[in-house]
Amino acid sequence: MRFPRLFAACLAFAAPLLALAQPAPAGTVTTPQVRAELLAHAPDGVQPGKPLWVGLQITHQPEWHTYWKNPGDSGLPTELAWTLPAGIVAGDIAWPTPKRIPIGTLVNYGYEGTVLLPVPLTVTPDFKPSPFSGEVPVKLKATWLVCKKECIPEEGEFLLKLPVRSTTALNGPAFDAALAAQPKPALPDTGIVTASSARIDGDALALTVQGLPVQLRGKTLDFFPELGEVIDNGARWTQAWNGAAWTARVPLSPQRSASPGVFPVVVAADGQGWRSELKVAGTWPAVAPPATVSPALEQALRENAARPAAPAVGFATALLFALVGGLILNLMPCVFPVLAIKVVGFTRHADDRRGHRVSALAYTAGVVVSFLLLGGVMLALRAAGEQLGWGFQLQSPAVVASLAVLFTLVALNFAGVFEFGAMLPSSVASLQAKHPVLDAFLTGVLAVAVASPCTAPFMGASLGLAISLPAVQALAIFAVLGVGLALPYLAAGWIPAVARMLPRPGAWMETFRRLMAFPMFAAVAWLVWVLGQQSGVDGAGALLAMLVALSMLVWALTLRGRARVALGALALAALVGVTWTAGGAITRPAPAGAVASSDTRWQAWSADRVGQLVSQGQPVFVDFTAAWCVTCQYNKKTTLANPEVLAAFDAGRFALLRADWTRRDPAITAAITQLGRSGVPVYVVYRPGRAPVVLSEVLGVEEVRAALSDL
Structure with missing residues (x-):
């Protein structure tokens, strides 16, 4: 097999590890909804006793908003988690005065436009630079919920390096404005006055706030409670002035869950707020019972609990499923060309029985070690709290692009554009002949790299069990999966009857080798499409340009004399230029809405949406999928697009939800794990009052119709 196996296999071996590489934290994170930036204000450097402020500044797109520390009837407050050197301590957020954001009958409290959330840092004497x-x-590390009509949870990691001795005062005006917008304490301005207070008045809270500025008297004020789930934020309330005291009567929430002794509030006018802690007098009414689910959902949950749990896949069964699933992986369009050419290579040296056996063992070792490495990385990251599953490395655009480069090189080699020996010095090119065992081992690594995007039948249940088992048993399942993938080559090397079934060598072998280039080119096209789902059309275009320049460079290196030097230099310059100018588009997330679904039948999945539909009595079919999953795309274009299946969906009034796992999504990972799976595809039928039904990985029309019509 004459292609640059050493280079290609090493690249494939490294590809899963690229998924671990996260972008380095920076000072700014930009999404289609907000621009978030970490700012600092240290006018006297970083010294004990000197003022030091940091803060997250969020600039919202029009009509989008984030939330105050009490978000109101819905939403979540922005949370900031700091990692600081020893001797530096972060304080609480100095929340600026929010604004009321009504949404239908609900009222939220939050921020629009640009807001800075400042945090004081205290430099103690223990600080040692x-x-x-x-x-x-x-x-x-910041997390925030940004909402318009829909809500999107977002997060970002930020890093600033502050000079210890030099001043950092560029952002002083922004911090001054943010601190000025922080509510001021409401204090008595003259004489002896009655303290501010709150009093239980039937189903309402009567408030009295003293010590407000004189210029506010007679004005209508905004009111913001710092504690949630006490008052009815959206209800009508009244306010009035009684001399210097501002009074209000605010209805209590029917779902009130707290009975505080002190009720802190903020009153505001023209964006400026004043804060007062009101001591509550009187007896609180009884707290409302916890919110209950709808009767339909409660009945469904009760029936589900009464149903016996589905028998779990046993360890021995999981091993058998892993073996069969690994064997089926050999039929995938990426794996088959590599395996076919390797096996057909036996016919070149039919009498070298011992060499074939050693090569088969080395190939098997490469496959098994790679599966163990990939499985070990996944299990380690899950143990560290990451929500990952099978195929997690394909959620990284960098890995997808690396595989596209690898597949392009393999395809060019299969097509006869270049040979390994002609591209490198003889001492390097002869490594394959000198080290056939290493060559076979690295071919096994390559097979795992090209098989990793796929989930074969029987694999789902076995890998789903693996993530719940102790590490040794889990890795045993990954090892048996590798044995299944290596089994055809192992059989050809060790069973003479299998080797005798192979065709005799001849000119057909070169034709077959070149024919196998086309499945590899098809795999490249698919990977470019996958990247387009992750990074948008700009990312896909950048990758295509890089692959064209790479192909030209490979071709130029096969030439002789001056043409090789001149065209090689031109191709190398084109490759470097494309990578430098457009390479960043490959790993940049696609803009919201850049990749739209053409199938209007399907809605976006969420766990809440499934529960809501089922509680309303509607059956649900969920497709857990990813653009990089070959089996997913096959099922989507065949069974799920079949007219009989679509008619069955319509007849059963099924809501169709699609959970896209192309990029990492912890919520989808958690849902897949709960279903006993660790990767996609997963197809689930939900019905009121029944346990979810999980279908097989490779769907058949009759299987889906039977599942949909099961009463």
Whole structure:
């Protein structure tokens, strides 16, 4: 087999590890909804006793908003988690005064436009700056919920390095404005006055706030409770002035869950707020019972609990499923060309029985070790809290692009554009002949790399069990999966009857080798499409340009004399230029709405949406899928597009939900795990009052129709 196996296999071996590489934290995170930036204000450097502020500034797109510390009837407050050097302590967010954001009958409290959430940092005497650096690293992991009509949870990791001795005062005006917008304490302005208070008045709370500025008297004020689930935010309330005291009567929430002794509030006018802690007098009414689910959903949950649990896949069965699933992986369009050419290579040296056996064992070792490495990385990351499953590395655009480069090189080699020996010095090119065992081992690594996007029948149940087992048993399942993938080559090497079934060598072998280039080129086209789902059309276009320049470089290196030097230099310059100017588009997330679904039958999945539909008595069919999953795309274009299946969906009034796992999504990972699976595809039928029904990975029309019509 004359293609650059050493280079290609090493690249394939490294590809899963690229999924672990996360973008380095920066000072700014931009999404289609907001631009979030970590700012600092240290006018006297980082010194004990000196003022030091940091804060997250969020600039919202028009009509989008994030939330205050009490978000109101819905929403979540922005959360900031700091990683700071020893001796530096972060305080609480100095929340600016929010605004009321009514949505239908609900009222939320939050921010639109641009808001800075400042946080004071205290530099204690224990702070010791690094003697090797004059900078202090400030790391922030922030999470926020940004809403318009829909809500999108977002997060970002930020890093700033502040000089210890030099001033950092560029953002001073922004911090001054944010701190000025923070509510001021409401204090008595003259004489002896009655303290501010709150009093239980039937089903309402009567408020009295003293000590407000004189210029506010007579004005209508906004009112913001700092505690949630106490008052009815959307109900009508009244306010009035009684001399210097501002009074209000605010209805209590029917779902009130707290009875505080002190009720802190903020009153505001023209964006400026004043804060007062009101001591509550009187007896709180009884707290409302916890919110209950609808009767339909409660009945469904009760029936589900009464149903016996489906028998779990046993360990021995999981091993058998892993073996069969690994064997079926050999039929995948990416794996088959590599395996076919390797096996057909036996016919070149039919009498070298011992060499074939050693090569088969080395290939098997490469496959099994790669599966163990991939499985070990996945299990380790899950143990560390990451929500990952089978195929997790394909959720990284960098890995998808690396595989596209690998497949392009393999396809060009199969097509006869270049030979390994002609591209490298003789000492390197002869490594394949000198080390056939290493060559076979690395071919096994390559087979795993090209098989990783696929989930074969029987694999789902076995891998779903693996993630719940102790590490040793889980890795045993991955090892048996590798044995299944290597089994055809192992059989050809060790069973003479299988080797005798192979065709005799001849000119047909070169034709067959070149024919196998086309499945590899098809795989490249598919990977470019996958990247387009992840990074948009700009990312796909950048990858295509890189592959064209790479192909030209490979071709140029096969030439002789001056043409090789001149065209090689031109191709290398084109490759470097494309990578430098457009390479960033490959890993950049696609803009919201850039990849739209052409099938209007399907809605976006969410766990809440499934529960809502089922509680309303509607059956649901969920397709857990990903653009990089070959089996998913096959099922989508065949069984799920079959007129009989679509008619069955319509007849049963099924809601069709699609959970797209192309990029990492912890919610989807958690849902898949609960169903006893670790990767896609997963197809599930939900009905009121019944346990979910999980279908097989490779769908058949009759299987789906039977599942949909099961009463």
